[in-house]
Amino acid sequence: MTAEELTSKIKATFAEKVEELPAVTGIPAFRVKAEHLEEICTTLVSDPELKFDNLSCLGGIDYPETNEIGVVYCLFSFAKRHHLNLRVMMPRENPEVISVSEFWVAANWFERETAELFGIKFKDHPDPRPLLLIEEWDEGYPMRRDWEGKDFIRMPEVGQEK
């Protein structure tokens, strides 16, 4: 399916549950609320015209100015050869979203990494242990934009090195 056909099909199938975002250089992008994610993913996997069987990428993103933190999903379909991007944004205090590892097993490690670096909780995750940081890490969530650590040195701007 081309990008325009896919955009209209998604809008027709899900109506008010999705909100269209500007296309990511040719890939249709939609913003989704956290509570609708599970049924949207079920339809995306099982619908014979959509058939998204592969998760390319899953990452966290943080906007402290608008007090939002979110997860970006990049999906791909080998059967139909089309891409789709979904974005789920949540308030920064207690971000929670359902885990998609029952649909795509590859999401397992992506979500573990996002959980320990951004502080997002993935409900019903089969194995919620930290992945990359040391076992005794207690200094917060390092990938958030406003994080300050005690051993963290920022690179000085050019011309201002001591």
Next chain:
Amino acid sequence: MGVVQKVPVYLEKIPGGGLITTSLDAVLNWSRASSLWYLLFGTACCAIEGLMCTGASRYDYDRFGMIFRASPRQADLMIVAGTITNKMAKRVKILYEQMSEPKYVIAMGGCAIRGGPFYYDCYSVLRGVDLVIPVDVYVPGCPPRPESILEGCLKLQQKIKKEKVSDWSKTEKFIPEPE
């Protein structure tokens, strides 16, 4: 007759065979320097250059007597090649303690010396391996050429040849705490 140049010698011929007299320091240092067996411990980019390329066909470690060993109990040189993160620092210390005396360490590459390109904006990198283990020779570069690493090994050999047996009783030996 290369042995004659390397070891101070007074060659005497007595009936029934030859006899070499030399000093104990010289013989022990010469034997240690000519047969450094290094531990296969590479974490990142420097491992491909410093361990695999230098050990392969074009630049050869074996002509210096250096052979790789997989277990720290059988090695006496640890070439720390690559970035050491906080998670790996504890394991580096354990590996160093498992090697038996006399042991030497070469810190290879920018990351092992002072953190390299990962000095700024990094929350998980140890800025220099000499924060956890003592280092004998530093080889700078990112990654250093195989010729640089071989120069570092030769410098280590020169350093070893200056050791004295009488120093052993004076230095404090590292004794790990009992369990």
Next chain:
Amino acid sequence: MVVNSSDRVEPAPGGRELETQEFVVNMGPQHPSTHGVCRLILTMDGEVLKKVVPDIGFLHRSIEKIAENRTYHQFMVYTDRIDYVSSMNANHAWCVAVEKLAGIEVPERAEYLRVIMAELNRIASHLVFLASFSIDLGAVTPFLYAFRERERIVDLFEMTCGQRLTYNYMRIGGVSRDVPKDFVSETKKFCSYLYPRVDEYEAILTENPIFLGRTKGIGILDLPTAINYSVSGPPLRGSGLKWDIRKDEPYSAYDVFDFDIPTGENGDTWDRYKVRIEEMRQSARIIEQALEGLPEGEIKAKVPARFRPPKGEVFARIEAPRGEMAYFIVSDGSTKPYRVKIRTASFCNLQALPVMAKDLKIADLVAIFGSLDIILPEVDR
């Protein structure tokens, strides 16, 4: 006589059943076969593996956090270190993503040079795979042969950009410097030198009964599992799917060249090895075609030093030697990216290891791990 994992030892008449117990073994971060610092926690019943749990993070250098405080040009140096064995391809991925974001048109000579360098580096990366895979299985000779060939490729790179491992050769909008006068003739000589060498490696390994016994039928990954785990690259092609981003979503100058995509049938270790050997030959074909048609012209488009791409996002991917490498960049209009998410092939391929190694022996685990061709900075970033 071959003993299978499922053979039972019957007790002698009048004897008792053996009581067995599962135990946990640590295949620690320092191990000659783990190709870096990867820790595997193995639950075993005798010699048979019941559960394999990878423990990663020993090389987590927070490259995504670094990206938020570097300009787009400065970050090129770090892309080398994400995948250092094939760092031309890693540079290429960053260039493709940023150029797609900002809509920069790359001159044709630069595209051809990029393809030549990327394919030479693909051959070098597969030679490193061949060397470490064979030495894991016990054959020391291909290690020395493969590194001899790799030294010739590294000589070509050193002639062009001065470095042996982390090249930093490509720039946003093109490449950093033009190739010297005798590069074209030396590379043609290398390509014709390579074909009989690859036949020599196949003569040692491919039909060798010991090699077949250790790799045929071991570590089977079927296609639906591979797609669900987002496996990509030679492991996916070894399981039977004819998918290569250079042919199916072409980027750079790949739509001009003529090459085949090798696939396997069963998805076992031998298929993954054979796919990579064939890919070396196909890469040499691409290089020869690119050298024939190398056009004259500029090598770099004009990109300002304080380069500010428009506000927006991009998701772009390329075919690296290990699989699919993709960048998701969010730009807020300033000289530094707002968020960079790096999606690497080895991260997803390593997740499929427990599925492939179930109920096999520990020696088979070493062969499977080697055939996946994992590189740890890609896993940990």
